[in-house]
Amino acid sequence: MRRFGFEEAEVTRMLSAVGGDDGADASGRAELVARAAWSMLGEPGDRTAGLLVTALGAAMALDLLLDGATPASIAERVDPDAVAGRVALASDIDQALARWRPRLRSGAVVRSFEAAGRCGARLLVPDSALWPEAVDDLGVHAPIALWVRGADDALERLGRSVGLVGARAATSYGEGVAIDSSAGLAARGFAIVSGAAYGIDGMAHRAALATGGTTVAFLAGGVDRLYPAGHHDLLERIARTGAVIAELPCGAEPTKWRFLQRNRLIAAATRATVVLEAGWRSGSLNTAHHAAALGRPVGAVPGPVTSAASAGCHRLIRECDARCVTSVEEMVELFGDADTLAGGGADAAAEGRSSDEIRVIDALSARSMRSPDEIARRSGMSTASVLGVLGMLAMDGAAVRAASGWRKA
Amino acid sequence: MRRFGFEEAEVTRMLSAVGGDDGADASGRAELVARAAWSMLGEPGDRTAGLLVTALGAAMALDLLLDGATPASIAERVDPDAVAGRVALASDIDQALARWRPRLRSGAVVRSFEAAGRCGARLLVPDSALWPEAVDDLGVHAPIALWVRGADDALERLGRSVGLVGARAATSYGEGVAIDSSAGLAARGFAIVSGAAYGIDGMAHRAALATGGTTVAFLAGGVDRLYPAGHHDLLERIARTGAVIAELPCGAEPTKWRFLQRNRLIAAATRATVVLEAGWRSGSLNTAHHAAALGRPVGAVPGPVTSAASAGCHRLIRECDARCVTSVEEMVELFGDADTLAGGGADAAAEGRSSDEIRVIDALSARSMRSPDEIARRSGMSTASVLGVLGMLAMDGAAVRAASGWRKA
Known part of the structure; x- marks a missing residue:
């Protein structure tokens, strides 16, 4: 089977460079390569690309482009019934083709896989086991693929994550707030997601790392171009225990547009976004607006009214x-997480416990029995780890086992 | 005519000690004395006292007490139709009589008038020209009388006032906020109302005085007992250019209950209440709750989350x-005051102008003509002063005169 001009051997070589094909069949493998190609054709959030890939599949949509299909014929395939809407869609596709054609170069795809292989990046698509499903809430603006450097565990924990963002021009007050918030949420088992910028973002990542928590950075350019340069070492550390993620392929430069679109990924991938310190026009307000548009809770930390660095937080409020x-x-209350708060909650349970123990306790209910699998799903841990921790908690008397599962003591 | 055991000559003597009878007839004079008597019978906000005085008039209600009327017969006079409600009302009155009887001493009334005369206090009742009508929004909890030391002008300006309150335990941040807020609002022609406590309240009064603005203090005890002692000189200064007001007669001590009830007067007398800095349990939150219950706008100034002194403000938000x-x-936006904000507004108009000029400019409309009387009513100034200021503004080109009145240039 040939796709995008690639021989099967080349597809195998490309996919093995980025962590293999996850056991996919031939069509799954073609889809992986095609999504990688699409991730460099459109800019992040390209609505028309999202529509075609969703409706036709990435490989089919790419073949139509390569075969020179007309906008009208592509539109007819996307939606054979909607004659009226099809004219508008064909017009969108016509404009999109003009954007995509200059980038339709198979050599660039090969190079991006090679660069990904060199920096240890993996390719995730919506079918991948580790795909962060929450980003699919972006609909046609969802990322087509994600390039990831990091631990499986960190990706799993995105299901229980908070976006902590803020301005580059941080004050010592804002940095203190970032440290306390990030360390406190990490200690309660939340993954800390941010944008790796100087100032608040960086401090949020650092505090999570310092407390042994999980932290994830979404980048505006490729994961092989760690940006900003002054955070190169920090991002390397994040990639080792957490994850560094981008929707653009390796080699892609960060641009202003890509920073704004990266913000939508932080908002979508997390359960809530909290702006810790931000001036009146800080880019972190953009992340908050994306979160609000997605119906995700948004928090803002107030500060002195005499500090311009807090004006954006007050504006959000x-x-x-x-x-x-x-x-x-x-911040935890933002989620309305009844289980986390139940029974006097996080504080009491957190005393002297490891973060894995806290996460398992959070995933337990005081009222209903839950199976180890269910607890694994809720905590974002493996079932084997959960069983180990449950054993410890049972000895402490913090968890109770019955025939139908486990509950909080 | 004899009321409450007083000869007419004694009534005349008492009323002349507190600024005369405002030209009232005999029944109006009796009502004045009776309201003064009621202001020491019930504690502030006494619902049953408010009901009887509203329904029967203060003099009639007092005569029934003095004549030893039964609770049932008083209830029947209050509401001859509502047979069902009357039993509950009679029970309320029965309990109230037990509270009031120990205080039913004509000597105390005489002494309170004498004390008021000595400190230059006047007696206001709802019929008085200078009565701050906004407090009537308290309904049966409205004050029955007000004892006032201060300028007519200050009482008139209560119609355009803001309550600025906060905790005694203020930080330098909170004091700075109080100074900026009070001075800024005073410069825009707002009277600054507060409770004369140490900390935020005192700073709000001082900043208003320092900028030549009007400030009004509501006290929990009598206006002859300036409290707290350390603010004696401050309160004397407020009484000279602004006003010091209490609903309890001279000689009354401030008590915890009276402080809480005093807070409802600040909330009711002003167009909005703003809490500038307050801890988690500050009494100023009580003022804010009263304002919210009255449907008045409530503002709170945020501060550092690391400061316990701002926790009450964040709690309100x-x-x-x-x-x-x-x-x-x-803060000005809290009122939704279209005229104040119109045309680029307060800031531009305030440059290099006296506070009287600012108040007249605020009272002018750019769209519609207003008469000097109307401008006097809106600005809380006398018509004579308004005409003087309008002359100045016309020379500056800031106000325009036409046959039908004046408008903003």
């Missing part, structure tokens, strides 16, 4: 209905 | 829907 949050407990 | 306000402009 005043104009955008962001919740005023002043402590880690109030 | 989080739990009580208080508006997060970070500047004088945002």
Whole structure:
């Protein structure tokens, strides 16, 4: 089978460079390569690309492009019934083809796989086991593929993550808030997601690492171009225990547009976004707006009204209905996570416990029995790890086992 | 005519000690004395006292007490139709009589008038020209009388006032916020109302005085007992250019209950209440709750989340829907005062102008003509002063005169 001009051997070589094909069949493998190709054809959030890939599959959509199919014929395949809407769609596709054609070079795809292989990046697509499903809430604006450097565990923990963002121009107050918030949420078993920028973002990542927590950075360029340069070592550390993720392929440069689109990924991948310190026009307000548009909770930490560095947080509270949050407990409340808060909650349970124990306790209910598999799913841990921790908790008297499963003591 | 055991000559003597009878007839004079008597019978906010005085008039209600009327017969006079409700009302009155009887001493009334005369206090009742009508929104909990030391002008300006309150335990940040807020609002022609406590309240009064603005203090005890003692000189200064007001007669001590009830007067007398800095359990939150219960706008100024002194403000924003306000402009927006904000507004108009000029400019409309009387009513100034200021503004080109009145240039 040939796709995008590639021999099967070359497909195998490319995929093995980025962690293999996850056991996919020939058509799954073609889809993987085609999604990788699409991830460099359109800019992030390209609605028309999202539509075609969703409706036709990435490989089929790419073949139509390569075969020189007309916009009208592509539109007819996307939606054979909607005659009226099809004219508008054909017009969108016509404009999109003009954007995509200059990038339709198979050599670039090969090079991006090679660069990914060199830096140890993997390719994820929506069928991948580790794909962060929450980003699919972006609909036609969802990423087509994700390039990832990092641990499986960190990707699993995205299901229980918080976006902590803020301005580059941080004050010592803002940095203190970032350290306390990130360390406190990490200690409660939340993965800390941010954008690796100087200032607040960097401090959020660092505090999570310092407390042994999980942290994930979404980048605006390729994961082989760690940006900003001054955070190269920090990002290498994040990639070792957490994850560094981009929707653009390796080699891609960060641009202003890509930073704004990267913000939508932080908002979508997490359960809530909290802006820790931000000036009136900080880019972190953009992340908050994406989160609000997705219906995700948004929190903002207030600061002195005499500090311009807090004006953006106050603006979010005043104009955008962001919740005023002043402590880690109030950030956890953002999710309305009944299980996390039940029974006096996080604080009491967190005393002297490892973060794995806290995560298993959080995943237990005081009322209903849950199976180890269910607890594994909720905690974002493996079933084997969960069983080990449950054994420890049972000895402590913190968890109770019955025939039908486990519950909080 | 004899009321409460007083000869007419004694009534005349008492009333002349507190600024005369405002030209009232005999029944109006009796009502004045009776309201003064009621102001020491019940504690502030006594619902049953408010009901009887509203339904029967203060003099009639007092005569029934003095004549030893039964609770049932008083209830029947209050509401002859509502047979069912009357039993509950009679029971209320029965309990109230037990509270009031120990205080039913005509000597105390005489002494309170004498004390008021000595400190230059006047007696206001709802019929008085200078009565702050906004407090009537308290319904049966409205004050029955007010004892006032201060300028007519200050009482008139209560119609355009803001309550600025906060904790005694203020930080330098909170004091700075109080100074900026009070001075800024005073410069925009707002009277600054507060409770004369140490900390935020005192700073709000001082900043208003320092900028030549009007400030009004509501006290929990009598206006002859300036409390707290350390603010004696401050309160004397407020009484000279602004006003010091209490609903309890001279000689009354401030008590915890009276402080809480005093807070409802600050909330009711003003167009909005702003909490500038307050800890988690600050009494100023009580003022904010009263304002919210009255449907008055409530603002709270955020501060560092690391400062316990701002925890009450954040609590108001989080739990009580208080508006997060970070500047004088945002405080003015609380009122939704279209005229104040119209045409680029307060800031531009305030440059290099006296506070009287600013108040007249605020009272002018750019669209519609207004008469000097109307401008006097809106600005809380006398018509004579308004005409003087309008002359100045016309020379500056800031105000335009036409046959039908004046408008903003």
